[in-house]
Amino acid sequence: MKIISKSGTKVKARLSGDISVWGRNNAISFSNQIDELAEEYEELEIQVHCYGGDVMEGIAMYNVLKHADIKVTAVVIGLAASMGTIFLLACDKVYMYKNTYQMIHEALTGAYGNSTTLKKVAETLDKISGILYQHYKDKMPENKHAEIEKFMDGEDHWLTAQECKELGIIDGVIDKDGIEVPTAMLQAKSQEKESFKQYFSASLEHNGESSPKEPKIKSTMKEVLIAKILAKNFVGVSATSADELGEELLAFAEASSKERDELKAKLDQLELDQVERQKTEVKNYLDNAEKTGAIQNSQRAFYENLCKDAEGFESVKNILGSATPTPQRSTITGQMREEEGKGESVDKSKWTLQDYQDKAPSELENMAKTDWEKFSNLYEKEYGVKPEK
Incomplete structure (x- = not known):
């Protein structure tokens, strides 16, 4: 734990990293520091950013704080996870910045051995988890005890500052300036979030029978419009009394509706x-x-x-x-012309593909089957590309 400031009877320190018997955050050094500070100061603020660590070291730190001769306030400045949440519970007051987190889970360990050994390890872990969860309950109001028991499911549970406050494991939430956010404001934000959730859920389930009620968030639309009208934000609005205000508000709403309908009609026509x-x-x-x-x-x-x-x-x-033109199929007119040409000696040596299409389409079709080279040459002269066979 590092001392960061001293002022009169108050001292500030910062605890960051893991709790470990071999690390800087071990129970012995922590205990010695608390004793030394208690001799010189009356109040201690510990800024906490802790990832958790050794259970027994953490329990020892909890007991040191619980019986310290100095008033201790803890402030979570980043994360308090696992065992890092336990020693907080021994402090006189605990606060969290509103953008910080706590992570709570059951005790865990690694083990090696046969089934008997592993069963004993599991039993020990259950006992340890029971002790740790009792510490949470000691801090929380009794009507919240059932909530903490839900976290004994083997999963990691990440809690915001607001959720920790609602659970009762901290005393307050502070803003960026270190000023405590009033509980009423936290509750209002929670209700606002829930109100929107209920509103949109109702919208999704709505079957057209009746529209879902809009949530009342801070100000109603009417209140917003009234405020804007009084501020003369709308052209043509000059209400000076309550009666006139009501008439102006109604007129504005009707005008807005008409403009909306006209705009929709224009868009439909476009x-x-x-x-x-x-x-x-x-x-x-x-x-x-x-x-x-x-x-x-x-x-x-x-x-x-x-x-x-x-x-x-x-x-x-x-x-x-990118496609090549397709030869025309035989038409009635073409067939008639072809019939007219039968029996007559016609020089076709200079005929183009178009000539065959117009005058002898069936002959052209037969040529494609029996004399592909001739057909291919005519096609290439006409369109500039070889046909696909």
Whole structure:
């Protein structure tokens, strides 16, 4: 334990690290320091940041503080964990900064041996845990004893300063300036947190029959509006009496509701306009894709379905933008032209792929099956790329 300041009959010290028979925080050196300070001073404040440690050393420190001839106040400045929480219980007063923690759990150890040995170790641990939990109960009000027993489950339990205060194992919570936070304020914050929790739980479970009640947190919405109106924060508000204030408040609420409805209507119309614009854009795009041979008419419904939202439309544009045109299937007009050409000697040596599509589509289809090289050359001349076989 390190002495950090002395003033008149008061002295401040800091205890940090582990409690260990071999470390600086051992029972013998601690006992000697307390005795020496008790001879010279009347009050001792110990700032604590302790990770816990040896049970027997901690119990000895507890007993030294319990019977010391000096008034001892402990202040947790970081963490008081495990055995580090026990010697606090012997102090006359215990405080925690509101951003600090305590960690409570049952006694633990390591063991080696057969089942008989391990059973004895377990029995000893149970006895030690019973003693330690009795120390908590001695500090706590009787109506909280059942709460501490819940912590005898083998788990680590991390408690905030507020939770420690509610449990009764500390005397108060202090702020950054070392000033104690009033209990009423701590309770108000706790109720505020619980109120919000209940409100949002009710909202999730709400079935539409009746709206959940809003939590009363510090000020109601009406009180806030009244305060703002009195401060003339709203344009056009100039209430000077209670009656006028009520009328102005009602008028403001009605105006706000009307503005909200108008804004919603505008947003709805903008959304409809956007949908119509996209429909037109999709139609024009697919018309052009069909015209250039990027898609066939039979595929159009498929692509229209993909383009129902903006993301799908972008995907279609990316796909078709890198796709090669698809040869048109035989049409009735093409078949008629092909029939008209039958029986006549036609020079097709200079025909392009488009000529075959327009004048002899079935011949083009047969060419793709029987003379792939010729079909491939025509396709490449037309579109600049080789077709996939």
